[in-house]
Amino acid sequence: MTRKFDASKSTDAKRFVREEHWLAVKAFLRRRDRVHHAKWRLAMLAGPEPAEEIACIRRHMPTAVVIAVDRDPECCRAATKAGADLVVHADLFKRPPLKELHGVDAINLDLCGSITRDVENAVDVYSAIVRRGVFMLTFSYGRDVVEQYDHGT
Numbered sequence: 454m455t456r457k458f459d460a461s462k463s464t465d466a467k468r469f470v471r472e473e474h475w476l477a478v479k480a481f482l483r484r485r486d487r488v489h490h491a492k493w494r495l496a497m498l499a500g501p502e503p504a505e506e507i508a509c510i511r512r513h514m515p516t517a518v519v520i521a522v523d524r525d526p527e528c529c530r531a532a533t534k535a536g537a538d539l540v541v542h543a544d545l546f547k548r549p550p551l552k553e554l555h556g557v558d559a560i561n562l563d564l565c566g567s568i569t570r571d572v573e574n575a576v577d578v579y580s581a582i583v584r585r586g587v588f589m590l591t592f593s594y595g596r597d598v599v600e601q602y603d604h605g606t
Contacts (some may be wrong), residue, residue, distance in 0.1 A: 470591075471509055478559045478587045479513050485585065490516045493558040499523035499532035499540065500563070507535045520553060546571040550578050559587040567592070 482493050495510055497503070499521040510519055521532035524544035532540045541553050545562070554560065560579050564572065580588040 468505065471506060472513075474561065474589055474591075475509050475513050478589070481587050482514075482558055490514065493517045494520060494556060496520040496522060496554050496557045496560045498545070498561070498563055499525075499528040499537070500565075501525070501528050501531060503528070503532045503537065504535035506561075506563075507532070507537055511536070520557065522551070522554075545579070546575050550582060554579065554582055557583055557586065559583060559589070561589040561591075563589075563591045565592070 478495070482491070483489060486493075493514060493516075495514070495517050497506060497510075497519070500523065503521055507519055507521070510517055518538045519536070520539045520541065521529070521535075521537035522541045522543055522545055523529050523532065524542070524547075526542060529540045529542045539553060541551060543551055545551070560583055562575065562579065566572070576588075576590060
């Protein structure tokens with residue numbers, strides 16, 4: 454299978470934004486919980502190249518539990534190899550909310566496509582799961598970053 458996305462597509466701008474997003478998550482969770490570090494549960498889409506994002510999370514929140522989700526078994530294997538604590542093989546857009554995602558403190562959906570009805574439904578479902586946490590949604594494909602912040606309170 455030819456992949457549209459590989460590590461060469463990530464730009465320094467994308468890396469910068471990723472760092473800023475996870476730093477914002479850390480700052481929010483520290484304020485919310487009044488603690489420096491905790492075993493926060495952080496969920497992300499694995500994608501074909503999850504190592505940089507997992508390393509970023511580990512750098513800023515070393516005690517966090519990283520949950521990687523993807524519908525592609527190759528992406529799940531890559532997330533396992535990159536050090537995710539829990540890897541879930543599932544399509545977030547075709548299944549009801551995953552039990553593994555209940556009780557997460559932050560979810561990052563970094564998408565490469567466009568806004569579809571499935572994406573809109575997923576935003577409603579998964580942003581509700583992190584009512585007191587952080588839901589991040591980006592459409593970046595490694596380059597220009599469009600972002601929406603929803604810090605639930």
